[in-house]
Amino acid sequence: MGDDTLKTTLSAKHYQADQINDWCAGCGDHGILRALEKAMAKLELARDQTAVFGGIGCSGKTPYYLNVGGVHTLHGRVLSFAAGAKLANPALNVIAIGGDGDGLSIGAGHFVNSGRRNLDLLYILFNNGVYGLTKGQAAPTLRIGEKTRSMPRCVIQQHMNPIALAVISGYTWVARGYAYDVPALTDLVVAAMQHRGIAFLEVLQPCPKYNDLHTKDWYGDRLYKLSDDGYQALIAAETDAASVQQIYNEALARAAQWGELVPTGLFLQDLSKPDFRSQLAGLQPGIARRPPCQCVVTDDSGRTQIDLEPLFETLRIAADSSQT
């Protein structure tokens, strides 16, 4: 096997693609990319068994810069592509990446419904508050009344709260990182990849070019780690309903924090919900043995070996009854 798993050590460098990176200097994207490389190395992800999917926008370019399968998809649709690949080949390590406009505006339907499915993949949302690549329009994370440098007018719509939305949509692992805290972000990526079920990681990141409100200085002392505050995010597999509800309430309360204090770290890890694959296996056990990417079965001459006789039987007009 050419599988990377047989290789003894893979360093972060092995995951860096030899490509020119066209992100702005000082962009938070660089920090996130570093964290991804380091996390992949820590997890020793086989490069041929890993795929990173990107949406559209600066963040969507991430797959180009990583030495794993890379798929640059469509605006707002990254989760659909990623889910399709994961469903068809469950052995694949799948990471979907998109910006806050991508995931919360044009892709909001997929964001919410992906939570419902609890597939075993990681979705990283790069949140810089603006549409950078189209020169700084407001993303749905920007608050009412806020106006960044290149906006003609302030925002007159309410903002969306990605953490809260992820929690109520069914994501079973929900966390927030900060692009300039690479070590903590690396740990979050590692933990997310180890979670069985769908993980949502929001990464706060300044956009030095277009978001002059939420700068590195603005974040400065506001960020704190939930774990430092004694916050308990874990819902074990057999937790009673009342305790589950309590942790969800607490997660939503922390998600609402913004301003003087901005929490980072793990908001929720819910092990009480079944993941998609075990649900599916209950209905269709065959899928567990032979994933969709291996359904073509032929003989030596290329003829299909799928046996349709049992299905024909239910639709057949029997020969003997024709003799009546």
Place this chain on the structure above:
Amino acid sequence: MLSDQRIWYAVSSIITRINSAVVKHGTENLAWRIGGPQGSGINRIARLFARACAAQGMEVICRREYHSNIMGRHSYNDVVISAQALQCHRESTDILVTFDAETLCRHVHSLKPWGFALYADADGDVGLGRLPYLDQRLRDDLNAALSAAGLPETTQGLLEMAEQRGVRTVCIPYQALLERLADQLGMVKKAVSATQNMLAVAISAALIGMPEQALLAALEQTFLGKEHIVRMNREAVAIAYNHAQQLQPHVFRISLHGQASPRLLLDGTQSVALGKLAAGMGFQSYYPISPATDESTFLEARAEVRSTRGETCGPLVLQVEDELAAINMASGAALTGARSATATSGPGFSLMAEGLGWAGMNEVPLVITLYQRGGPSTGMPTRTDQGDLLFALHAGHGEFPRIILASGDVASCFYDAAQAFDYAERYQTPVIQMLDKALTSTLQTVPVFDTAAVTIDRGAVLASSEQQPQAVERFALTASGISPRPLLGQPGTWYWSTGVEHSEWGQVSEDPVLREQMMEKRAHKLALAAAEIPLSEKLEIHGDEDAAFTIFTWGSNKGAVLDALQQLSDRGIRARAVVLRLLWPFPADAVQALLQSASPSVMVECNYSAELNSLFVQQARRGCDHLVLKYSGRPISAEALLPQLVSIQAGDAGYRNVLRNAYE
């Protein structure tokens, strides 16, 4: 109302009349129609009747018309029965089975003069104004006809009008029969009222001479495992057959001697679903939409298929949040090597345009089954149309190759669905298999599919590597335009792909020379498909190949055209029919040659603007001499088409001919 005595008299003469009529018209078939409110089990009971007829060795073809509604609005099913293979439904009917007044109003005009209307005693004298779902236009038309004839604006008036032109009307005392059934079962009448449609079917089955056992066998198969329903309906059948005795047994008996070879009875959606399974489809994502959904739900219920070696290898069929997710998830799955598809109808396909372009740009083998329905916008969700051909051809911005296949009958739906995956993988591009609602809901007897004929061509796939994993070129420039395809998760390789214009490596590039190379590469695959796909897979020629009179068509009109062709031939009119299967890449040379030798040439389509004909003009530099079109949302039939073709052949027809029927 007719007395039993009169019914006996009427009925005993009918067999001769039906027989002489069908022989005269050369069709040798019997059309049976049942109508009623949606939610009353009309479709299921019609399928049951069709199954019973088929089990008698007859060939059947069934048409289903229904509203986008759950309960109450009118629906109807036609079952055409013949000893010979059937290709087309009928607009007229020989036997009309009703148990509500609205059905009588809508269809009594469609009865042949020798036909029979079986109606409920309660519906014998109902004012047309009391039927809320009867369209105002139809009510006005019927009332106008009734007052012109000096008849009351009631069902009684309509029945009398029908009788005046020879139709025999038979009143069925459903309420009394239901009471008898309830008594026998020790139940209240309300609890057995759902068997009314079974009573209706059984009486007509008895009248055409179907053995009671045959109907009971079909009943048991239809309600397999539902003991209570079977028991209730069994009793209903017995009561109905008993009642039919009073109407003179076997009174319009038709010859129920058909062939004995095993056949399948299935509709277009089921045929497509089976074709996909045969092809080893691994993944289908969908969003519910009429009339495409039946295929996906059929698959979902039967996904645990096995290989002949006993391995489970069924697809993952998943209902997702919208059509954007449906197509893109299928693309994601296809990247891993799963044969992937989605199924949708017009509005859903509109949403898929973006994803279609991504698949084209990324050279993803993706199959889209497009079930056309009446558009634009929500249009007519449950009615047929062929108004999406040019849309399917142009959907998505920018230029990229796609292959478009149109299936013309229930059997070819199976083989086309299977082959669509071969085309998709061989040319690494999206393939759209087009059907229309008429074909979707056509239930028909067909020879059992030959799965041995389904061979699988996966196209150029990059070999797995035993070496250290390395990045590979996804879009390598080759002479054919086809790059050996690496798969996501394939041992030994990884690759990049992107909807942005890209290099061989799938990395962003806007270099003008590379852009030209990539445009040419993608376009070349289409040219290759046009060159490699044999003519026999592009179009079919039927009838007299040397005839000048040439009828072109596509999709479900095929049946009507072939049926009409036979009838032309019976009249000594030489003609040929050309049914296009591969609509893109367009078989321009073949069509051009056919057009050159065609006189007159006719295009038959179920749309307003003759979309295929406009493709002829664009691609073959010439359109047809005449158009025969229908855009009422109802399918074209041979009986409506034939007179048009005859007048075209006689030189009496204009350029544009629209088929209309106010009673469908």
